[in-house]
Amino acid sequence: MVVWIHAGRGIRYQEHKTRKYGQKPDRYWCLKYKLDGRDTTEAVGWWSRGASKAKCQEIMAVLRLNWRTGKGPRTWRELKAVQEIHTSEIAAIQEASENAEITLAEFWEKEYRPRLQMTARPSALYKGDAYLRTWLASLAERPLAEITTADLEKALIKPMLVKGKSPGYIEAILGFISALWNVAEELGIVSGQNPKTKVKRPRMDDKRDRSLSKTEALELLETLQKRSLVTHDLALLSLFSGLRTGEGLALTWADIDFVNGIIYIKDPKNRFNRHVFMTAELRSMLNRRYQGQPKTAKVLTGPQGGEAYCSMSAHFRETVKELGFNKGITDRRQKVVFHTLRHTFASWLVKAGQPLFTVSRLMGHKNIKYTERYAHLDPETQKKATLGLEGSLADFVK
Numbered sequence: 591m592v593v594w595i596h597a598g599r600g601i602r603y604q605e606h607k608t609r610k611y612g613q614k615p616d617r618y619w620c621l622k623y624k625l626d627g628r629d630t631t632e633a634v635g636w637w638s639r640g641a642s643k644a645k646c647q648e649i650m651a652v653l654r655l656n657w658r659t660g661k662g663p664r665t666w667r668e669l670k671a672v673q674e675i676h677t678s679e680i681a682a683i684q685e686a687s688e689n690a691e692i693t694l695a696e697f698w699e700k701e702y703r704p705r706l707q708m709t710a711r712p713s714a715l716y717k718g719d720a721y722l723r724t725w726l727a728s729l730a731e732r733p734l735a736e737i738t739t740a741d742l743e744k745a746l747i748k749p750m751l752v753k754g755k756s757p758g759y760i761e762a763i764l765g766f767i768s769a770l771w772n773v774a775e776e777l778g779i780v781s782g783q784n785p786k787t788k789v790k791r792p793r794m795d796d797k798r799d800r801s802l803s804k805t806e807a808l809e810l811l812e813t814l815q816k817r818s819l820v821t822h823d824l825a826l827l828s829l830f831s832g833l834r835t836g837e838g839l840a841l842t843w844a845d846i847d848f849v850n851g852i853i854y855i856k857d858p859k860n861r862f863n864r865h866v867f868m869t870a871e872l873r874s875m876l877n878r879r880y881q882g883q884p885k886t887a888k889v890l891t892g893p894q895g896g897e898a899y900c901s902m903s904a905h906f907r908e909t910v911k912e913l914g915f916n917k918g919i920t921d922r923r924q925k926v927v928f929h930t931l932r933h934t935f936a937s938w939l940v941k942a943g944q945p946l947f948t949v950s951r952l953m954g955h956k957n958i959k960y961t962e963r964y965a966h967l968d969p970e971t972q973k974k975a976t977l978g979l980e981g982s983l984a985d986f987v988k
Contacts, residue, residue, distance in 0.1 A: 592604055593605075594620075597619075597643050597646070598643065598646070598647065599650070600621055600622055600623045600646075600650045601619070601620075601621060601622075601643060601646040601647065601650065602619075602620055602622060603617040603618055603619045603620065603637075603643075604617070604618050604620075605617055605618075606618070606636075609638070611636075611637050611638040616636055616637050616638045617636070617637040617641075618633070618635070618636055618637075618641075619633075619634040619635060619636075619637065619641040619642065619643070619645070619646050620632065620633050620634060621634060621646060621649065621650060621666055623650070623653070625657075625664065625665065630665065632665065632666040632667060634646055634649065634666065649666055649669065652669060653665070653666065653669065691733055692733060692734055692735070692774075692779055693730065693731050693732060693733055693734060694722070694726065694729055694730050694731075694732060694733075694734050694737065694770070695722055695730040695731060697734050697770060697774055697779070698718060698722055698770065701773065701774070701777065702718075702769075702770050702773055703715065703718060705773070706718065711836055711839065711840055712839075713835070713836055713839060717762075717766075718766060721763055721766055725746055725749070725750060725763055726746065726763070726767075728745045729741060729742075729745050729746070734770070734771070734774055734779065734780055735774075735779065735780045735781075737767075737785050738785050739785045739786075739787070739788045739789055741785070742764070742767065742785055742786065742789050743789055743790060746760075746763065746764075746767075747760060747789065747790075747791075750763075754922060756922060757791065760791070761791070764786050764789060764791075765786075767785070767786055768784055768786040771784045771785065771786070772784065799923050799924060800923070800924045800925065800926055800930050800933070801930065801933050801934040801937035801938075802829075802926070802930060802931070802934045804938075806913075806915065807829055807931075807934065809913055810825065810909065810910075810913065810915075811825060811826060811829075813909045813912060813913060814905065814906070814909050817905050817908065817909055818901075818902065818905040820890050820891065820902065821902045821905040821906055821909075823875050823879065823890055824838045824839070824890055824902060825906070825928070825931055826871060826872065826875055827841075827872065827875075827890075828928070828931035828932050828935065829931045829934060829935055830869045830871050830872050830935065831853060831866040831867075831869075831872060831935065831952075832866065832932050832935035832936060832952055832953050832954075833853075833855065833866070833932070834858065834929075834932060834954075835928055835929075836858075837855050837858050837954075838890060839888070839890055840856075840857075840888075841853070841855075841888065841889040841890065842885065842886055842887060842888055842889060843880065843883050843884070843885050843886075843887055843889060844885035844886065845889070846876055846880070846889065848873075848876070848877075848880075851867055851868040851873065852865050852866070852867060852868070853865060853866050853867070853868060853872070855954065858954055862954060862956055864951065864952075864954045866952055876889070903928070906928050910926050910927075932953070935952075935953075936949050936952075936953055936961070936964050937964060939952070940964040940965075946958060946961050946962060946964065946965060947961075949961050949964065
């Protein structure tokens, strides 16, 4: 038989037969009152889980006030539901307040960088860190939710243009900001229009025109070989296959088919997988590197099993400076950078008379319009094509 102990007006409890709370038996608290002429009993809970006589008294005081005034919850169940909503609203307000204070740098470190680490190449992480340290330094400690289009134009675009940075590089950093914003929006940290959307972008022809002569390419490779073998091999890959830097660094031995002389490029920048073919130079380099490594191992690793992307970039810049390739050149489109090697690969092919469609496929261009920029390098083929019509109407034209 359940024994209820009266503890006050409308309040009672029963004691647990075995379980203790401190030195005393645990107590199960309930409310009992008459509402609309009917007896009503509602459980408040165990003493060990927060229920108590004092809590029951507070509840009854609120309910009696509501009965007298005819306003508000009339039962403990209704009152509890209102309190839960109120608690939830407070928590939401606190969360919104905390989200509003998350800075660009904090979001990169705590949310976006860890996500990127699971899917992206190391070079993407390096670039993100570099953007925050350099061009985005003035915005890094600003709350992400407060960054506006005007902020990007003033604190990012203008300084970069003053420093002579290319529209393509500016666009890369704007893309970085945009990606962060989109993820933050998914997480409910920011709302509204992405600040990148209406940024006024600089307009100019950003295409690089510089390619290397075969003498320059040989000089470059010979000097790189003395400074950094892995940078030399990456440069060789780009010169003889047109691989982008990230594509070369991502290669594993599973991508190398020695039997058929094929190098597979998987999940590249434009997401269109392709393959290129080994020249004798590439086969020799890959044979030198292959020492029975597992298929999952990276092809391009330094002496200690790896060489940072930033180190390779430094080796390349120092070599170009030593050779004087950029001496006296102010137009950035004419300067030799690592991408010049990929551009050189395409230029050599076109000058050798290869069709633009073939070059486009080897370069991994998703649209041949990107390859048409090389058309001017092949005047002889165009001339021969035109002169091939010569005399075809000789019998009809007098």
